[in-house]
Amino acid sequence: xxxxxxxxxxxxxxxxxxxxxxxxxxxxxxxxxxxxxxxxxxxxxxxxxxxxxxxxxxxxxxxxxxxxxxxxxxxxxxxxxxxxxxxxxxxxxxxxxxxxxxxxxxxxxxxxxxxxxxxxxxxxxxxxxxxxxxxxxxxxxxxxxxxxxxxxxxxxxxxxxxxxxxxxxxxxxxxxxxxxxxxxxxxxxxxxxxxxxxxxxxxxxxxxxxxxxxxxxxxxxxxxxxxxxxxxxxxxxxxxxxxxxxxxxxxxxxxxxxxxxxxxxxxxxxxxxxxxxxxxxxxxxxxxxxxxxxxxxxxxxxxxxxxxxxxxxxxxxxxxxxxxxxxxxxxxxxxxxxxxxxxxxxxxxxxxxxxxxxxxxxxxxxxxxxxxxxxxxxxxxxx
Ligand code: V47
Ligand code: SF4
Numbered sequence: 001x002x003x004x005x006x007x008x009x010x011x012x013x014x015x016x017x018x019x020x021x022x023x024x025x026x027x028x029x030x031x032x033x034x035x036x037x038x039x040x041x042x043x044x045x046x047x048x049x050x051x052x053x054x055x056x057x058x059x060x061x062x063x064x065x066x067x068x069x070x071x072x073x074x075x076x077x078x079x080x081x082x083x084x085x086x087x088x089x090x091x092x093x094x095x096x097x098x099x100x101x102x103x104x105x106x107x108x109x110x111x112x113x114x115x116x117x118x119x120x121x122x123x124x125x126x127x128x129x130x131x132x133x134x135x136x137x138x139x140x141x142x143x144x145x146x147x148x149x150x151x152x153x154x155x156x157x158x159x160x161x162x163x164x165x166x167x168x169x170x171x172x173x174x175x176x177x178x179x180x181x182x183x184x185x186x187x188x189x190x191x192x193x194x195x196x197x198x199x200x201x202x203x204x205x206x207x208x209x210x211x212x213x214x215x216x217x218x219x220x221x222x223x224x225x226x227x228x229x230x231x232x233x234x235x236x237x238x239x240x241x242x243x244x245x246x247x248x249x250x251x252x253x254x255x256x257x258x259x260x261x262x263x264x265x266x267x268x269x270x271x272x273x274x275x276x277x278x279x280x281x282x283x284x285x286x287x288x289x290x291x292x293x294x295x296x297x298x299x300x301x302x303x304x305x306x307x308x309x310x311x312x313x314x315x316x317x318x319x320x321x322x323x324x325x326x327x328x329x330x331x332x333x334x335x336x337x338x339x340x341x342x343x344x345x346x347x348x349x350x351x352x353x354x355x356x357x358x359x360x361x362x363x364x365x366x367x368x369x370x371x372x373x374x375x376x377x378x379x380x381x382x383x
Contacts, residue, residue: 010034017043017284025233028285032229035281037273044280044311051290052313056352057361058343061111061317064100066130067091070117072149074183074194075263076225078329080117091119094130101137111317111359114145115178118197124154124165128172135173142359143174148206149181152198162209170215176359177210179218179253185238186231193225193264204242211248216360218251218293223278224270225257232278236285243288250360251291251314254278256299260330269330272303276310283311291361300332305346314357318343341372 006014013027023031031040069089070080081089101112112134114127131143146154146169155165184190185200198206207217219239223232236252243249256275259265283292293314296304304315318338338346340356344367347354356364 006039007034010039014039014043018046022287023285025230025237028233028236028281029229031281031284032232032277035277037277037280040277040280040284041310044283045309047283047287048292048311048313054352055313055355056308056347057291057314057355057357058340058347059111059317059357059359060107060109060340061113061319062100062104062109063113063115063319064092064097065116066097066114066122066127067119068117069119071120071153072118072194072197074197076183076193076222076257076329078258078260078262089117091122094126094133097130098133098137101134101141104141105138109141109318110364111142111144113178114143115147115150115180118150118153120157124158124160124168127154128168131169131172131174142176144176144178144359145169145174147178147181148203149197151177151206152202162206163213166206166210166213166215170213174215176215176250177207177217179220179251182220182235182239183222184227184231185235186227189227189231193222200238204238207248208242208246211246216248216250218253219249219289220253220255221282222255222257224274225264225267232281233285236282240286240288243286247288249289251293252282252286252289253293253295254282255295258298258329258331261328272306275299275303276307279307279312280310296338298331301338301346305350308347308350308352315343315346340367344370 009030013023013031016023067090068079068081069091070082072080073082074080127146131145134141134143151162151165155162158165160168181198182203183194185203187200190200207219210217221232221235239249239252257264257267257269259267259269279292279294286292291314292312293316294304294307294312295316297319299307308315318340344354348368354367356367358364
């Protein structure tokens with residue numbers, strides 16, 4: 001029988017983690033390089049259990065993707081159509097988007113996630129009006145909208161500072177920001193994969209400004225392409241530093257690079273083992289982030305379920321087949337939609353507690369003891 005022996009360095013890191021001490025960048029990189037999956041999983045699970053026990057969060061949400069026309073040209077993007085190929089894209093009118101919201105008028109959804117391409121004709125005032133109208137239709141709906149990439153562009157076009165732009169959107173009814181557009185902060189990698197959109201420092205500045213205005217946000221990291229482990233740790237380090245300063249991030253969401261139909265299709269996707277290691281190191285490194293999310297439409301429901309034993313404590317929401325970004329990039333989930341019951345089953349199957357939350361992690365309902373009516377699965381819509 002083979003016995004695993006831990007190097008002195010890994011042992012020291014484990015001791016630090018167990019005593020609640022923060023690990024540094026070289027220790028983070030070493031975990032990626034030398035940590036076995038089982039070892040990383042045990043440490044990440046230790047932290048997850050200390051923070052949340054078995055509590056595992058999801059929400060009831062839907063997306064609106066106003067357009068896939070985009071002025072930028074990110075090499076990993078399978079979704080956007082450049083402005084010059086406009087005829088291949090879609091552009092919803094205000095009424096079409098409001099109709100989507102009207103469809104949910106009587107449903108128990110709590111959040112709409114609005115994110116799309118960067119279209120020069122859809123400016124800050126168009127989106128401000130959209131949010132105001134959404135709030136008239138469903139006043140309690142939490143509007144989580146616009147990545148820093150979209151915000152940088154719309155503020156620049158409107159000649160507003162980030163503070164003015166965000167304050168305006170907040171006054172219109174926007175409550176928080178999603179975590180997209182972060183990709184990888186390292187400038188040399190960013191230059192290669194998304195040279196023309198907002199810089200890393202602009203991304204961080206926009207989130208810092210949002211936090212100072214009382215708008216919380218999420219943070220993502222696109223991994224598994226041309227970056228090295230050092231770049232992932234550098235990315236997490238910059239986020240951890242900002243979180244120390246503001247405390248405004250809700251959750252960290254690693255996003256696995258999918259390689260279908262984009263300009264980086266020649267790069268092979270990383271394995272599920274690598275996905276789990278990445279979740280685990282994220283949980284260990286991001287000690288000041290309360291939550292680590294596995295976004296199941298991207299990673300697939302099976303890996304999302306596995307990730308719950310590797311530091312993840314949130315699997316996003318019901319989605320209701322309202323997003324195309326990941327299906328177009330080759331994700332397993334081609335029509336992502338899970339009922340509340342299915343999400344709960346997925347969590348219960350590994351012995352965890354399914355908790356419905358709102359966007360900012362207020363608990364709405366603990367489903368652990370919930371008795372489902374016999375016919376719910378067949379009859380019910382997603383909610
Ligand atoms: O920034 C684009 C990613 C992000 C690909 O805040 C790709 O709750 C993998 O930010 N392979 C946008 N990823 C989506 C996003 C998000 C998603 C879910 C939840 C939240 C949240 C935010 O999608 C982009 C980019 O990193 N992306 N193309 C691709 N081929
Ligand atoms: Fe545009 Fe976003 Fe795609 Fe980049 S990732 S091309 S900013 S839609």
